[in-house]
Amino acid sequence: DTGVSQDPRHKITKRGQNVTFRCDPISEHNRLYWYRQTLGQGPEFLTYFQNEAQLEKSRLLSDRFSAERPKGSFSTLEIQRTEQGDSAMYLCASSRSPSGANVLTFGAGSRLTVL
């Protein structure tokens, strides 16, 4: 098991372009989470999936953001019409459920820079 993988690690784009990030969780984990982390701050929750179902979305997830997890395996996070304020690290994490004291395992993140 190679842990949680995220791709790409770094994306530079121009304002107004669309970007997509991919996350491959640990294979036996059925929960998958997306967080956003701006420089010098703690991660903020965006959304999470249990298997293929998206169970919760933060109000931070504007209409320009969409996340999917087809077949309950990998997940994608798409940002449409990017804005400079979208520049951040996007972290993916996975865990088993029921959670109990189960730990979230994080990926290395995808850093987005919007010019």
Add this chain to the structure above:
Amino acid sequence: AQTVTQSQPEMSVQEAETVTLSCTYDTSESDYYLFWYKQPPSRQMILVIRQEAYKQQNATENRFSVNFQKAAKSFSLKISDSQLGDAAMYFCAYRSAQETSGSRLTFGEGTQLTVNP
């Protein structure tokens, strides 16, 4: 809503010395979990230690231990015999025990720890 506060943006410690990072949280729940995560520069976040709120005994993992004060809603991390590899951003995090919360974590702002040789 739960909040987590780390009042020390930066801390430094001499190698082999002990340092304590502070964390306070606010919640109306009685059952929850608390975590300390470490995020080295340009590397992924990894778990340092976790504490179940229903356990009175403070968690310990090798050189890392916590001081959990439930009534005061305080959860500090003590690092003993600090090593250069301990240098990182440390995040305190809260998670509700209620399944309806989906196990999502609420993080503090982080404390940047520098270890001086």
